[in-house]
Amino acid sequence: MILALEMFRSLPRTAVGKAIGTRMPGILSGYAAPLRLVTIDPPKVDRPGWARLRTRLSGICGSDLGALSGQTSLYFSAVVSLPMVLGHEVVAELLEDCEDLPAGTRVVLDPVLTCAARGVEPCENCAVGQTNRCSRITVGHLAPGLQTGFCKDTGGGWGQQLVAHRSQMHAVPEGWSDEQALLMEPLSCAVHTALRAGVKHNDRVLVSGAGAVGLFATLALRQLTPAGEIIVVAKHKHQRELAAEFGATEVVQPDEVLRRVRRSTGAFQLKPEYSPAYLLGGVDVAVDAVGSKQSLETALNATRAGGRVVLSGMPAAADLSAAWFRELEVVGTYASSQHEPGGRGAFELAAELAELDAVVRLSKSVASYPLHRWREALDHAHAAGRLGTVKVAFDPRSSQ
Amino acid sequence: MSRPGFVLEVDDRTPPMIVHEGLGFRLESFPLGTRVVYPPESIPAVPDVDEAIQHALLNPLDSEPLPALLRPGMRLTIAFDDLSIPLPTMKAPDIRGRIIEAVLTMAAEAGVDDVKLIAANALHRRMTAAELKHIVGERVFRSFYPQGDLYNFDAEDRDELTHLGTTEKGEDIEISKRAAESDLLVYVNVNLVAMDGGHKSVGIGLASYKSLRHHHNAKTMVHSRSFMDHKHSEMHHSAWRMGRIIKDTVKVFQIETTLNNDVFPSSFSFLQKREWEWSVKDQASMLGVRRGLSVAPPKLKHKMFHDMRSVYGLTGVNAGEVEAVHEKTLEKVHAQHSVEVNGQSDVLVMGVPYLGPYNVNSSMNPILAACMGLGYYFNSYRGQPVVRKGGAVILYHPLDEGFNQLHHPSYVDFYEEVLAESTDPAVVGEKYEQQFAQDPWYIHLYRTSHAYHGVHPFYMWYWIAHALDHVDEVIWVGGNRKAAARMGFRAATTLQDALEMASGTVGTSPSITYLHNPPHLLADVR
Numbered sequence: 001m002i003l004a005l006e007m008f009r010s011l012p013r014t015a016v017g018k019a020i021g022t023r024m025p026g027i028l029s030g031y032a033a034p035l036r037l038v039t040i041d042p043p044k045v046d047r048p049g050w051a052r053l054r055t056r057l058s059g060i061c062g063s064d065l066g067a068l069s070g071q072t073s074l075y076f077s078a079v080v081s082l083p084m085v086l087g088h089e090v091v092a093e094l095l096e097d098c099e100d101l102p103a104g105t106r107v108v109l110d111p112v113l114t115c116a117a118r119g120v121e122p123c124e125n126c127a128v129g130q131t132n133r134c135s136r137i138t139v140g141h142l143a144p145g146l147q148t149g150f151c152k153d154t155g156g157g158w159g160q161q162l163v164a165h166r167s168q169m170h171a172v173p174e175g176w177s178d179e180q181a182l183l184m185e186p187l188s189c190a191v192h193t194a195l196r197a198g199v200k201h202n203d204r205v206l207v208s209g210a211g212a213v214g215l216f217a218t219l220a221l222r223q224l225t226p227a228g229e230i231i232v233v234a235k236h237k238h239q240r241e242l243a244a245e246f247g248a249t250e251v252v253q254p255d256e257v258l259r260r261v262r263r264s265t266g267a268f269q270l271k272p273e274y275s276p277a278y279l280l281g282g283v284d285v286a287v288d289a290v291g292s293k294q295s296l297e298t299a300l301n302a303t304r305a306g307g308r309v310v311l312s313g314m315p316a317a318a319d320l321s322a323a324w325f326r327e328l329e330v331v332g333t334y335a336s337s338q339h340e341p342g343g344r345g346a347f348e349l350a351a352e353l354a355e356l357d358a359v360v361r362l363s364k365s366v367a368s369y370p371l372h373r374w375r376e377a378l379d380h381a382h383a384a385g386r387l388g389t390v391k392v393a394f395d396p397r398s399s400q
Numbered sequence: 401m402s403r404p405g406f407v408l409e410v411d412d413r414t415p416p417m418i419v420h421e422g423l424g425f426r427l428e429s430f431p432l433g434t435r436v437v438y439p440p441e442s443i444p445a446v447p448d449v450d451e452a453i454q455h456a457l458l459n460p461l462d463s464e465p466l467p468a469l470l471r472p473g474m475r476l477t478i479a480f481d482d483l484s485i486p487l488p489t490m491k492a493p494d495i496r497g498r499i500i501e502a503v504l505t506m507a508a509e510a511g512v513d514d515v516k517l518i519a520a521n522a523l524h525r526r527m528t529a530a531e532l533k534h535i536v537g538e539r540v541f542r543s544f545y546p547q548g549d550l551y552n553f554d555a556e557d558r559d560e561l562t563h564l565g566t567t568e569k570g571e572d573i574e575i576s577k578r579a580a581e582s583d584l585l586v587y588v589n590v591n592l593v594a595m596d597g598g599h600k601s602v603g604i605g606l607a608s609y610k611s612l613r614h615h616h617n618a619k620t621m622v623h624s625r626s627f628m629d630h631k632h633s634e635m636h637h638s639a640w641r642m643g644r645i646i647k648d649t650v651k652v653f654q655i656e657t658t659l660n661n662d663v664f665p666s667s668f669s670f671l672q673k674r675e676w677e678w679s680v681k682d683q684a685s686m687l688g689v690r691r692g693l694s695v696a697p698p699k700l701k702h703k704m705f706h707d708m709r710s711v712y713g714l715t716g717v718n719a720g721e722v723e724a725v726h727e728k729t730l731e732k733v734h735a736q737h738s739v740e741v742n743g744q745s746d747v748l749v750m751g752v753p754y755l756g757p758y759n760v761n762s763s764m765n766p767i768l769a770a771c772m773g774l775g776y777y778f779n780s781y782r783g784q785p786v787v788r789k790g791g792a793v794i795l796y797h798p799l800d801e802g803f804n805q806l807h808h809p810s811y812v813d814f815y816e817e818v819l820a821e822s823t824d825p826a827v828v829g830e831k832y833e834q835q836f837a838q839d840p841w842y843i844h845l846y847r848t849s850h851a852y853h854g855v856h857p858f859y860m861w862y863w864i865a866h867a868l869d870h871v872d873e874v875i876w877v878g879g880n881r882k883a884a885a886r887m888g889f890r891a892a893t894t895l896q897d898a899l900e901m902a903s904g905t906v907g908t909s910p911s912i913t914y915l916h917n918p919p920h921l922l923a924d925v926r
Binding site for chain 1: 812813816817835839840841844
């Protein structure tokens, strides 16, 4: 038997979370979260290529918080299976040999449950390595689930054990700390975001948000693209410092972003009635790394006509008038691919970023909690920006 | 008979002094021995304004009388100072309007048809129709404005600018094409303080950024000592060089006016008087206003002050050749404003009032407050600054009015972005001035809305360059700490705190001078 944090179906709790979760995040760690600490049987391994893992560290992602607060669109209800153990940012060790990897190997997971993991013929996307676009995420021998951590058959990182397919595993290099390895998954998403952004030489880029997603996107944009000016919207002091360290040319407050973009691009600013101001002109590429209505509209309103808006955070409903009127390319970026532009896998590129000094320093600030202190952990994750933290994680090994 | 300005030394019997601080004032008890410099009382006004105007136009200095310069078929342009002077705004009718009417009457009698009226606002904001009407008067406005013959100068309308060449120092002279190509350019000025007028009128009021950048920069400003003394001001030297070339190209008939110190209307007359001479009525007024201000919301306070109209008396009007006229003008200005001050002090104290040249019907943002205190008031001297080199300046202003987005859009960026990086006028000018001057959005707002030009906040910061270079410490009493810090200054709650903070620079027993203005004064420091 293992301890795990299980998300279960609860209409009242989901409704309460949806109604007031964003304004009173504390309610989610108190009474309204459809989450419980349970003792359950460990997930079973009954097919080749699969192995059991013991979780060492598992991060709390914005998408986890969104799911718990009912903020996530019901669009995704068809690609998850409840009850499920959350946790898709996972550092774990193999409890048994798995193909070429011996038992005891530390691995990080690419959480996407692709055709290979599901034991079906590769779909047209998996066949070319674009595994994050897999078309078979509801079929095969696994219950529906877009990723580990959203599928009831695999378990997730918020449990003491889970199962994973060999195609998901990336061995952690020697000498890396668990915290450093934990950042691999969000870094790989950032790599994918940066490469999907289509940044051309000396393009001006706006990154709206300086949580983990925004900071890593900034790093990836600086390291992997020929971006010129990168303007990052950051609310908190430590975020501003980190954004500058990760490659931002300029760091601005949320309430001054349009003004600063206007200034640096020479754009014209308009103020419509009862609506936020927007620019005629602006940055070449904007990345929404928050997923809120305000953040997405900021990105849309600050991008020049014909520019590109990249949805890195899970998007909220927003006014898309600018996308139509300014003929913006709105680009989604989900998870990461095994075959990114240039031919390399996102995790391979992310491993290089994870070795940078700035990332190593950041990894030392990861705040970890045992599973039984999940309420505190969620509170902390909700207030991470304000509390000066970039990543909060569970360490199930310390849970008894 | 008006009394001259004088210097009072604070002793045991001296009552608390009025110190202006934005939309309000406080009564301050200064340390014993503090020198308080009072402006002179108002000098007599001319008995008949219309007669004085006629006399000036018909008996100009170093010029033929105006009627002799007017002929049918000629192009006549009348330019006039914008709303940045006088301060506060003059109660209607504005002296400029009365002069313009007189000039237009003579032009009509001479059969001149082609007449344009241009507000010489340079890079200042466009005035509204109501503001233009206030200056030129209802009749002139009605006759010229609807046809487009009365308008604000547009320093960004490339088709309406003419490059007249360069001075011997390579300074571009680019001014209004209409003015430059006129057969006669009549300039109507209000010479509120000594820095106004002369070649500054046409050479700056009708000039573009291309011209202005030669003297509105940190290097020139820091060597202008002071702005109120054109013979020792690098900025004026440059304007004079330009003016002499303009004079060779276009016939300029300069009309300059001087006003007395009747700045405050009767309801605020106690602000015009010396505290120990307040009558019971004055004291009651002061207490009433003070109590009212303490409970009034900011918007009401703003309205109370900005609706104030001054009943200035005209002390002189001179017309003719620019330099000859300006000499006469300065005599009158000095007679009204000069106060002899013996020697410098360690600390200079000044109250920054609610109004400066660039926030008429607008708000006194922190940059404008700094410009008013460290630009205009600090430079209100002849000879040498009132405060010694390496001394301290203590200013009163809350620095809390915020920015008017309509009038000062580029100020917000300057404050948030430029000052965050450096407060050194030379450094910020070098790095950012061109960007702001050429920003198409600022240019658009300047041309079509009522915004100051994008480069204008830099000019405000250059105005204070001399003060920053001269003193070691600037402290704002009652000032918002964040705003003061953004500008590179410190804030104190009280004068005592400010003096304590300044003690590291000027010691614990500094000599202190308080400039008791407004009304305007010009410290003649011996």
